[in-house]
Amino acid sequence: MTDDQGSSPIQYEVSIPSREALLAAVEAQSKPLPYDDIVRQFKLDDERQQIAVKRRLRAMERDGQLVYTKANAYGLPERMDLVKGRVIGHRDGFGFLQVEGGGKDLFLPHHQMQLVLHGDIVLAKEGGTDFKGRTEARIVRVVEAGNQDIVGRFFVEQGVSVVVPDDTRITQDILIPPEMTHGARHGQMVVAKVVSRPSRRSSPVGEVSEILGEHMAPGMEIQIAIREHGIPYEWSAEVQAEVGTIAEEVTDSDKQGRVDLTAMPLVTIDGEDARDFDDAVYCEPEGNGFRLWVAIADVSHYVRPKSALDNEAHTRGTSVYFPDNVVPMLPEKLSNGLCSLNPHVDRLCMVAEMSIDARGQLQKYRFYPAVMNSKARLTYTKVHKMLSGDPQLREQYAQQLPHIEHLKALYDVLKKARAKRGAIEFETTETRFVFNAQRKIEQIVPLHRNVAHMIIEECMIMANVAAARYVQDNQGLALYRVHETPDDERLEGFRAFLSELGLSLGGGDEPQPKDFTKLLQQVAERPDHELIQTLLLRSLKQAIYTPDNEGHFGLALDEYAHFTSPIRRYPDLLLHREIKYQLKQSKQKLAGLEGAFHYGETHMQELGAHCSSTERRADDATRQVDEWLKCEYMQDHVGAEFDGVISTVTNFGFFVRLSELMIDGLVHISGLANEYYHFDAQRHLLIGEHSRRVFRIGDNLRVKVKSVNLDERKIDFDIVDIENAGRIEDRRQAKKITDSIAAGAANKQGSRSGQAKGKGKGAPKGAPRADKSGQGKETGKKKPSAKAKAKAKARPSKGNRARKAKQAAKTKRK
Incomplete structure (x- = not known):
């Protein structure tokens, strides 16, 4: 039998009940089940069985499935009105409990936050409401400590060493004993490992585990973000050893049996500063439509399931792109070498070959492993200038020019199809940092998308649609890129806002993407169009990875999956493995299907949640670095x-x-x-x-x-x-x-009053307790007059009078 403890499975040498059986046994009881009763019920006579089941019960406690009571028994959290969630700290000392599985966040006052750190997973019990109407929570137990490695600045004052966390959501300073400073100097940035948790009477204690360097050193903001967000950045010895066994170039044996596309004029089109090229394209007219080839680096050939490389790629989930720096998902030998479609060298690839009609509709598609040789490394700027008539570039790339113009003609068709189905397009501006030799920001420049960006974007979308359809048509399992429809609450707020402006959103209770697009077109010339676009964007949900195909709302597509970037996104690698598995099942005579793998549904659900999480982690880290750099730049302004x-x-x-x-x-x-x-x-x-x-x-x-x-x-x-x-x-x-604001405030106040009048559980501190009949003990009493209330307030309480008398007696004796 096995169980989970951290990330490593425990192998039990004896037979013990499963988690499901233990949960069923506890559920069958009307009260928490003592450990001795569990031993008797499952006839665990062997001492080794008892030790093993204790470990399993502890693991179930850590996962929040069971609660160990003071009576040495195991109970269910839901029967104790306990909720499990993640602590989100606030710079002002309070916090919130982000409840697992959704639901409204609970408020954690200062005294509760003294017991935990930001990021902790805890069990908590709902309490009353505070003066702002927020439901409070009382922490019962820490289920899982958050990040124990805290990045901060090391200070020494009056002989006392502390680390002040860089993350303002952690408001407790970390005390560092003299023997645990390990040479850190005043003002340096360090990583402190928490060795003693905080309590009501003591601050957390830590040990300096790494000295990052001086506070304003170039690149320090990236080092801080990597560690604060727990982004893996070092390659293990196992990964390095595995990479060492891979040849420097594509071998002849690897090419055997694959479709040979080395003569096809495939090209890569990327940004000027791109270092890895994972997609190449070629297009030619076909009847009234087009045939499009999208070749993607065959990462699955080199990164096999359950290998050290695969485990590391899974942990990282995605490459993390910082200004002028990247933490890759795969080692450089693969990401910039064998799996990068560099020009004029043979590379292994997975190809999506698609037939697209004159209306921009995907008619036929097929997938196969191939070997290719990129004929040119083009940039967005060069392609844009070529299509704009730049004579020098048109002459320099005369061989590629006809194919580029075919891609442009295909794009024009796909653009019309995109508009017809109503895909939502936002006008957004991104920026780029320009650094000097000392890595200080010289300027921040806007990034403008041109037609070349859009050509590649539409080609990649078409390949992603084809891959999703292929998996769905073959009843396979993969992670779809799902963008769900907006929820009712967000839509209601957005509609209310629009009504104030004399606008409306079409589509009734279930608006479609084309209704949002129509609204954006309608307000394009209004002075408040940016306001409307911003709030429209906030009304939409965040895209996620999931094996349940629920379509992509923003792109107005019924099926969509990420296929085009397996170098830097783990979901794409999983999709390549599934496509290879389905090709194997089809019994086609194809070589190059090494790395094929089919995941179970439960495993794929877990992978979807993990990949969505690593994507958010990367976004948070890059946003933090951007904010830091912008602040550094503005210091001079x-x-x-x-x-x-x-x-x-x-x-x-x-x-x-x-x-x-x-x-x-x-x-x-x-x-x-x-x-x-x-x-x-x-x-x-x-x-x-x-x-x-x-x-x-x-x-x-x-x-x-x-x-x-x-x-x-x-x-x-x-x-x-x-x-x-x-x-x-x-x-x-x-x-x-102002009347609307006042009415809203009155409604909130009325809601709070209603909560105060309810039964004891939701009532704020000081409200009358409910008796067994559900009636408040003060019910039926005559309400005191305003005058009586004032007298009562002015009159000292019985306890105060006793204390004052005692103090007076002391003074008299003196």
Whole structure:
């Protein structure tokens, strides 16, 4: 028998009951089941069986399946009204419990956060509500400690050494005993391993496990992000040994039996700074339509299931791209070598060959392993210039030019098909950091997409659709890239916002992508189009990986799976293995199907959740580095003025995004005119009580950089001309807004009052307890008058009077 403890399975030499059997035994009881009863019920007479079942029960405790009570018995968390979740800290000392399986987050006050660290998995019990109406939670037990390696700055003050965490969600300083500093110097960035957990009376204690270097050293922001987010960045000895056995170039034996595409004029088209080329394309007219070949590096040939390379790729899940740096999913020998479709060398590939009609519809497709030889390494800029008529480049790439023009003709057809099905397209601007020789930012420049980007994007989408259809048609299992339809709550809020602007979203209760697209087209020329686009984007869900094909809402596709980047995305590698497995099952006479593998449904569900998680981890890490670099850049621009647009409005102010640099900073409410401002969450605005001045998402402003806090990655702005900023609403509209805000506040207050009147569980501290009949003990009593209340408040309580008398007696004796 086996069980899970951490990431390594335990092998039991004796027979013991399964987790399912143990859970069933506990569920069958009306109260928690003692350990001795478990031993008797399952007749575990052998001492080795008893030791093994104890280990399994402990593992079930760690996973939150069982709770070990003070009476030495095992119970079910759900019967104890316990919930399992992840602790999310806040820089102000409180936190939230992100409940597992969804549901509303629970509030963790300061005194509860003293017991845990950000990222811990805990069991908690719901309590009452605080004065803001938030449901509080009381932590019962830490199920799994979060990241025990904490990155921070090392300080020594009055002989006491501490590490102040870089992550502001961890508010406790880590105490470092003198013998555990390991040579760290004051002000350096270090990694501290927690050796003693926090408690109500003591701070966490740690040991310096790694010294990263000086605080402002070039590239330090990347080193911090890698460790804070737990991104694997070193290759194990097993991986290095396995890579050492792989040949430097494609061998003749590897080419045997594969479809030979070495004569086909396939080319790669990537960015100027790209180092790995995992896709190559070629297109030619076919009747009224086109035939498209998309060749993808055959990573599955080299990375076999359950190998050291595969285990590492699974753990990483994705390559993580930082400015001027990358943490790859696969070692460089593969990612930049054998699995990179470099020009003029033979490479193994998996090919999607597709027939597309004049309407841009996929008619036929087939997949097969092949060997190819890229005829050119092109860039987006070069292709764009060639198609724009650049004579020098058209002459230089005269052999490739006809095929590039065929790709452009195919793109024109696919673009029309995309518009017809209503795929949602957003106007967004990305930026790129330009570094000098000392790796300091010289400038931040916008990145503009051209037609070459769009050509490759549409080719990759078509290959991804074909791969998803192939798996589905063959009843295979793979991870689909799913973008679900918006949920009702988000849609309701978005519709309410649109109604205030005199707009509406079509499609009734279930709007389709074309309804969102139609709305974006309708508002394209409005001055508030950016506001509407921002809120539309927020109404949509985040795309995930799952074996359940539920379509891609944003692209308006019924089936979609990632096939085109197995070098840098683990789901693509899994899809290649499944396609090879299905090709084997079809009994075609094909070589090159090494690495074929079919996963079970349960395993694939777990892989989907894991890959979605590693993708979010990478996004969070890159976002953190971007924020740090932007703050570093803005330190040299304190006092400078910029044009910007309000991107987010909150009850404490609003964030302005600088139009040229795409950098966000806060205009705090205290920096506005001397008056009361009220926040309208539905309309996403702040309105002055007397001035009727309104600030809302999408408004243009001129701002000045007030200050930059690099440690907290915060930028503060001031409005340059406050007297002329924002918009003054007429009295009727202003009254409508303020009445709406007041009504919302009254509804919240009424909701809190209702909670206070309920039974004991949801009632806030100080509310009357409920008796057995469900009636409050104070029910039926005459309400005290306002005068009586004032007297009672002024009169000292019995306890206070006793303490005062005791103090007076002491004073008299003295």
